Amino acid sequence: MATTSVRRDTVRRLGSTALTTLTWVLALAAVFPFLWMLIQALQPEALRFASPPTVDPGSFNLDGFRAATRDGEILVWLRNSAIVAVTSTLISLVLGSGAAYAIARFRTRAVTATTLLILASQMVPPVVLMVPLFSLVTAFGLFDTLTAVVLGNIVFTLPVVTWMLSASVRTVPPELEEAAMVDGCGRVNVLRRITIPVALPGVAAAAAFSFTWAWQEFLFARIIVSRNDNWVGGVGIASFFGVYETPWHVIMAATVIFTIPPVIFFLIAQRRFVDSVGGAVKG
Incomplete structure (x- = not known):
């Protein structure tokens, strides 16, 4: 009985962790477009089309x-x-x-x-x-x-x-x-x-x-x-x-x-x- 209870608790924790991880992934996917728009609005011209994409918070401006x-x-x-x-x-x-x-x-x-x-x-x-x-x-x-x-x-x-x-x-x-x-x-x-x-x-x-x-x-x-x-x-x-x-x-x-x-x-x-x-x- 003790082993079964431990297994259930383990499965419950794993399920909770997986659900939390999935929630964060979906939240980041939803927020990413807005975040990328904000970065592109603040980036200088030299970094806006850099390849690979580069983000330099120190160069942000409000132009x-x-x-x-x-x-x-x-x-x-x-x-x-x-x-x-x-x-x-x-x-x-x-x-x-x-x-x-x-x-x-x-x-x-x-x-x-x-x-x-x-x-x-x-x-x-x-x-x-x-x-x-x-x-x-x-x-x-x-x-x-x-x-x-x-x-x-x-x-x-x-x-x-x-x-x-x-x-x-x-x-x-x-x-x-x-x-x-x-x-x-x-x-x-x-x-x-x-x-x-x-x-x-x-x-x-x-x-x-x-x-x-x-x-x-x-x-x-x-x-x-x-x-x-x-x-x-x-x-x-x-x-x-x-x-x-x-x-x-x-x-x-x-x-x-x-x-x-x-x-x-x-x-x-x-x-x-x-x-x-x-x-x-x-x-």
Whole structure:
């Protein structure tokens, strides 16, 4: 018995060590691109394309960040990206929560048809929608506006957000909603006060998806916006690419700057997700 117990403890320790090692490897693999961007933004030109790759912390400088922020345009692009991402995320969550509640709670032909339509919309490549979206934006006089970029992002994110939220709503016990309605609470208040708070982990995941998509979206924003004071981050960074010369240290510095806000947003959403799960477990 003692030998068996020792073997089990050994296997358990080995398994724990292997899992810890795998976690660190995956974490390093996820962090490496950002770390390499930061190094390339700080490296001098002589070491940037050295072979084999060379990293000399003593030669790091902030020339790339100074050049990227010199004329202040990057702050305008940051503002535009924040407006587009936050607005499209909020609208997608509001519209998606109502649609998700209907999909999860009602069984009618109209709801079933809408569900199939939402699913079918995800089978269409986004690039196919660029021409009709461009025509609609032009027809409504929204060309070269952030409003058009917001609406375009909603078109792409709303179906996915709806599906994510519908899965979360299904995890909420219907008895909680029925008890609230017995006490005189309407459907909208049930959704706002009962369903959404209980399904908050799914809401946080949907918000993180929508925000990340809107923040990094490039193709539609590039097509629909022409003035540089309406550019979002991806379009602005692409403008640094020149015909005869490409300032990679400036591009990498700008990319590092534009990577920070979605990371912060994801960490906030992850914290809400963990807190909600912990509260559900305690409850």
